[in-house]
Amino acid sequence: MVKYRFKFTKEGDAKYVSQLDLVRLFTRVFKRAEIALTYSQGFNPHPKMSIGLPLGIGVTSECEFLDAELEEKNDPMEILKKLNASAPIGIRFTAMQEICEFSPKVKDAESAIYTVKTEGVLPTQSEIDEFLKSGEINVLKKTKSGEKMTDISPDIFEIEKMGENELFMRLRCAPNINLKPETVVLAMNEFIENADITDFDVHRTRILDRLGRDFS
Amino acid sequence: MSLNKILKRVQKPARYIGNEYGSVHKNLEDISVRFAFCFPDTYEVGMSHLGMKILYHLLNNEKDVYCERVFAPWVDMEEEMRKEGLELFSLETKTPLKEFDMVGFTLQYEMSYSNILNMLDLANITKIATERGENEPFVCAGGPCAYNPEPIADFVDFFILGEGEEVNLEVIDAYRKWKGSGKTRKEFLESLLLIEGIYVPQFYDAVYNEDGTIKAFTKNNEKAPDKIKKRIIKDMDSIFYPEEIIVPFMEIVHDRITLELFRGCIRGCRFCQAGMIYRPVRGRSPERLLDLAEKLIKNTGYEEISMSSLSTSDYPELKKLTDGLLDLTEKKKISLSLPSLRLDSFSMELMQKVQKVRKSGLTFAPEAGTQRLRDVINKGITEEDLMTASTTAFAGGYGGVKLYFMIGLPTETLEDVEGINDLARKVVDCYYNTDKAVRNRNLKVTVSTSTFVPKPFTPFQWASQDNIPTVREKQAFLKEKIRHKNISYNWHDAETSILEGVFARGDRKLSKVLLKAQEKGVRFDGWQEYFNYDLWMEAFNEAGVDPDFYNLRERSYDEILPWDHIDVGVTKKFLENENEKAKRGEVTPNCREKCSNCGIIKGFGGGLCG
Numbered sequence: 001m002v003k004y005r006f007k008f009t010k011e012g013d014a015k016y017v018s019q020l021d022l023v024r025l026f027t028r029v030f031k032r033a034e035i036a037l038t039y040s041q042g043f044n045p046h047p048k049m050s051i052g053l054p055l056g057i058g059v060t061s062e063c064e065f066l067d068a069e070l071e072e073k074n075d076p077m078e079i080l081k082k083l084n085a086s087a088p089i090g091i092r093f094t095a096m097q098e099i100c101e102f103s104p105k106v107k108d109a110e111s112a113i114y115t116v117k118t119e120g121v122l123p124t125q126s127e128i129d130e131f132l133k134s135g136e137i138n139v140l141k142k143t144k145s146g147e148k149m150t151d152i153s154p155d156i157f158e159i160e161k162m163g164e165n166e167l168f169m170r171l172r173c174a175p176n177i178n179l180k181p182e183t184v185v186l187a188m189n190e191f192i193e194n195a196d197i198t199d200f201d202v203h204r205t206r207i208l209d210r211l212g213r214d215f216s
Numbered sequence: 217m218s219l220n221k222i223l224k225r226v227q228k229p230a231r232y233i234g235n236e237y238g239s240v241h242k243n244l245e246d247i248s249v250r251f252a253f254c255f256p257d258t259y260e261v262g263m264s265h266l267g268m269k270i271l272y273h274l275l276n277n278e279k280d281v282y283c284e285r286v287f288a289p290w291v292d293m294e295e296e297m298r299k300e301g302l303e304l305f306s307l308e309t310k311t312p313l314k315e316f317d318m319v320g321f322t323l324q325y326e327m328s329y330s331n332i333l334n335m336l337d338l339a340n341i342t343k344i345a346t347e348r349g350e351n352e353p354f355v356c357a358g359g360p361c362a363y364n365p366e367p368i369a370d371f372v373d374f375f376i377l378g379e380g381e382e383v384n385l386e387v388i389d390a391y392r393k394w395k396g397s398g399k400t401r402k403e404f405l406e407s408l409l410l411i412e413g414i415y416v417p418q419f420y421d422a423v424y425n426e427d428g429t430i431k432a433f434t435k436n437n438e439k440a441p442d443k444i445k446k447r448i449i450k451d452m453d454s455i456f457y458p459e460e461i462i463v464p465f466m467e468i469v470h471d472r473i474t475l476e477l478f479r480g481c482i483r484g485c486r487f488c489q490a491g492m493i494y495r496p497v498r499g500r501s502p503e504r505l506l507d508l509a510e511k512l513i514k515n516t517g518y519e520e521i522s523m524s525s526l527s528t529s530d531y532p533e534l535k536k537l538t539d540g541l542l543d544l545t546e547k548k549k550i551s552l553s554l555p556s557l558r559l560d561s562f563s564m565e566l567m568q569k570v571q572k573v574r575k576s577g578l579t580f581a582p583e584a585g586t587q588r589l590r591d592v593i594n595k596g597i598t599e600e601d602l603m604t605a606s607t608t609a610f611a612g613g614y615g616g617v618k619l620y621f622m623i624g625l626p627t628e629t630l631e632d633v634e635g636i637n638d639l640a641r642k643v644v645d646c647y648y649n650t651d652k653a654v655r656n657r658n659l660k661v662t663v664s665t666s667t668f669v670p671k672p673f674t675p676f677q678w679a680s681q682d683n684i685p686t687v688r689e690k691q692a693f694l695k696e697k698i699r700h701k702n703i704s705y706n707w708h709d710a711e712t713s714i715l716e717g718v719f720a721r722g723d724r725k726l727s728k729v730l731l732k733a734q735e736k737g738v739r740f741d742g743w744q745e746y747f748n749y750d751l752w753m754e755a756f757n758e759a760g761v762d763p764d765f766y767n768l769r770e771r772s773y774d775e776i777l778p779w780d781h782i783d784v785g786v787t788k789k790f791l792e793n794e795n796e797k798a799k800r801g802e803v804t805p806n807c808r809e810k811c812s813n814c815g816i817i818k819g820f821g822g823g824l825c826g
Contacts, residue, residue, distance in 0.1 A: 012235070013233035013234070013235055014233075014235070014465070016223060016229035016230050016233050016465075017230055017465045017466070018230070018466070021230065021465055021466050021467065024467065025465060027517070027519065028237075028463055028516065028517030028518065028519070029237075029517060030517070031513075031517030031518075031519070031548070032237075032514070032515065032516070032517035034514075039549055045549055057229065058223070058224045058229070086237075086517070087237070088235060088236055088237040088463075088465070089235040090235060199221055201220075
């Protein structure tokens with residue numbers, strides 16, 4: 001038995017596949033690829049696998065990760081080849097490595113990097129900087145018990161304008177707090193006078209732990 | 217693209233994206249016939265349907281044919297589409313429906329008819345077949361409800377009756393010949409008349425008596441056949457069955473591999489339309505099924521495989537098949553499921569085999585509460601069968617048992633309804649009589665009653681249906697009787713069954729009602745939260761059609777029924793005899809015990825009825 005961390009992408013319409021559906025999807029991809037996963041014991045055995053950190057529906061990514069326990073060790077190139085031949089359009093495995101004691105742990109995840117592309121109007125960099133320095137940024141966030149005003153400013157690490165219609169964002173992405181780029185965009189539209197960021201697409205490029213290490 | 221914007225705003229966007237593993241992609245330049253396979257319900261429901269899986273892959277096996285899928289968009293999606301002016305499109309290439317050569321609907325239940333009209337509306341395809349332009353697609357329909365095609369006859373260019381594996385390819389072939397020939401729509405439809413199983417409603421006229429019954433049903437095109445005979449597949453082993461199927465991104469209703477063991481049913485329950493229209497019984501060999509199972513497991517990665525048929529435990533070589541399947545599935549952690557077990561052939565061995573991998577709940581369908589009524593409907597099982605089966609189940613550790621019954625069966629009295637409660641309580645007793653050491657710690661008996669709806673081509677096709685107050689009275693009576701901590705009671709709402717009954721035995725006059733109802737916004741009638749009875753009644757009123765005419769009267773044997781021009785193989789005389797036997801409470805043996813001359817062998821050649 002050996003534990004691997006797989007890096008995968010979620011592109012095109014596959015961005016509409018929910019995280020919950022992904023677990024079932026991967027079980028079937030491994031079955032089709034005839035790569036044996038380890039199963040839990042008991043009445044309803046489940047494959048031992050877990051998907052890294054949440055990603056909103058509608059967001060594409062090139063840095064998702066999946067931890068899975070395989071029955072046996074094999075040539076990574078061979079495994080990746082088989083998995084990709086069995087994966088649906090939009091899901092692609094790009095790397096894998098054995099999990100060891102030095103591998104970043106999900107509980108140490110800290111931030112994620114996104115690019116946001118819009119057909120709308122972006123504010124200038126100085127307007128963005130002012131917005132970030134203005135202190136509390138209170139937005140209405142959905143919680144289990146309803147809606148609650150939350151200050152999201154501690155969860156924004158960086159926002160930078162990259163050309164006319166693209167933003168770079170580094171936001172908190174940890175097991176307990178995950179700030180969605182959509183939430184930030186809506187706050188920018190609300191608090192920055194010249195911002196009209198409409199019809200935007202979000203793409204996740206990296207997930208980092210507290211030491212700034214990539215997860216995969 | 218505006219679709220991307222819309223998808224971010226709707227629930228479950230994965231319903232509309234296509235591109236699932238196993239979906240078919242083709243280069244449009246190589247295609248001469250584009251077929252849109254439409255399921256008039258949600259993606260999750262439609263994708264669970266075996267017929268669609270078969271026909272999708274069958275058609276796509278043809279090099280120059282591209283079959284794509286279309287489902288009814290959920291109400292939130294429909295609202296967004298109408299707002300953005302986006303027409304109904306196919307999943308594979310997102311092509312508007314009206315650009316297809318053929319648009320085919322599958323008719324699985326009457327309550328989906330309003331969705332068909334709504335889908336045509338969303339696609340901007342002319343609803344009335346005879347008013348469609350030369351450049352519009354041909355709209356066709358098939359499936360079990362096509363055996364009484366009349367309520368939707370005005371909207372459909374042609375119906376395909378019976379099993380589709382052969383006839384669909386013949387239709388495609390006729391289309392290839394017609395396309396580009398410069399001939400008219402009507403000429404294409406006439407060319408279809410040479411194909412057995414094709415019904416073109418516009419070549420027939422119905423004339424009515426003053427009381428609304430049919431005076432005459434005659435053809436207006438001499439090339440049209442007097443009777444349209446359904447198609448069947450004779451050799452189940454050699455006929456096409458998909459070896460790879462689409463594996464959806466999202467969870468669907470029946471999210472598993474379906475192995476179709478056989479078609480038809482030997483039982484002859486008198487209420488059951490499937491048991492009559494799918495005759496004769498024809499099975500696949502265990503060898504063929506095991507080969508298919510192996511390939512489907514490999515190609516889909518599914519974790520469950522289901523042995524499907526009308527009465528799976530009647531499969532003659534069930535032991536051989538389950539043993540073989542378990543060899544394939546056990547080590548791969550794949551579970552095996554049996555959808556419908558008959559009480560009388562229920563065996564400990566089979567149940568234990570299946571539960572080796574996963575234990576799910578058990579469902580039994582006694583259908584009626586007393587032996588008298590079970591004899592009337594020819595459900596050849598006894599109370600003893602149910603007790604034996606329940607005892608076996610409880611001894612095997614099952615804690616949940618579901619019992620299915622019908623309310624409103626012909627000749628039913630309150631005594632029969634009370635019998636449902638008696639049976640449920642006896643099942644509970646079985647549990648408490650089972651050794652504590654082996655029985656499950658919890659017991660839950662669920663009683664469900666549906667409302668009986670008389671269907672065409674059954675011995676009860678002449679019967680009157682219970683009206684709403686009667687159904688409610690019986691439900692309330694049963695609810696009152698069943699007061700037990702271990703028993704829960706579910707029932708179907710009475711209004712839905714009324715509408716189902718109207719369309720099941722309806723005629724062409726109902727097309728006006730459907731048009732009105734769709735304009736008023738009815739859709740998803742099969743979904744409780746969207747079924748709007750009052751809106752339907754308004755539509756009936758405005759169209760000047762009385763729903764009670766279809767439901768609340770007993771028809772005489774000499775009345776011309778709207779589906780009399782359709783030949784399903786079972787003769788009207790046989791159905792009449794069965795109805796008379798029902799009145800006398802006489803049972804008919806199953807087809808393996810003794811042939812009762814239903815007519816199917818005569819009409820469809822000997823050597824059948826496996």
